[in-house]
Amino acid sequence: MPRGIAKSDLPSKPCARCGRPFTWRKKWARDWDQVKYCSDACRAARQSDKQSPEGGAR
Numbered sequence: 768m769p770r771g772i773a774k775s776d777l778p779s780k781p782c783a784r785c786g787r788p789f790t791w792r793k794k795w796a797r798d799w800d801q802v803k804y805c806s807d808a809c810r811a812a813r814q815s816d817k818q819s820p821e822g823g824a825r
C-alpha cells in the first residue's frame with residue numbers, strides 16, 4: 768500500500784520537443800496524460816515548427 772507520494776517520487780516523462788525529462792507539476796494534475804512538453808516554450812516551438820493550417824486558437 769502506498770504511503771503517499773513523496774516529492775522525489777513524482778512521475779516524470781521526456782518532453783516531446785526537447786527530449787529532456789520533466790517532472791509532474793500540480794497544475795498538470797488533471798492533464799498529466801496529455802502533457803507532452805516540459806514548458807510553454809517547447810509547446811509553442813512545436814506549434815510554430817509544424818506549419819499546419821490547423822494551428823489556430825485551439
Ligand SMILES: [Zn+2]
Pocket residue numbers: 782783784785786787804805806809
Ligand atoms: Zn521541452
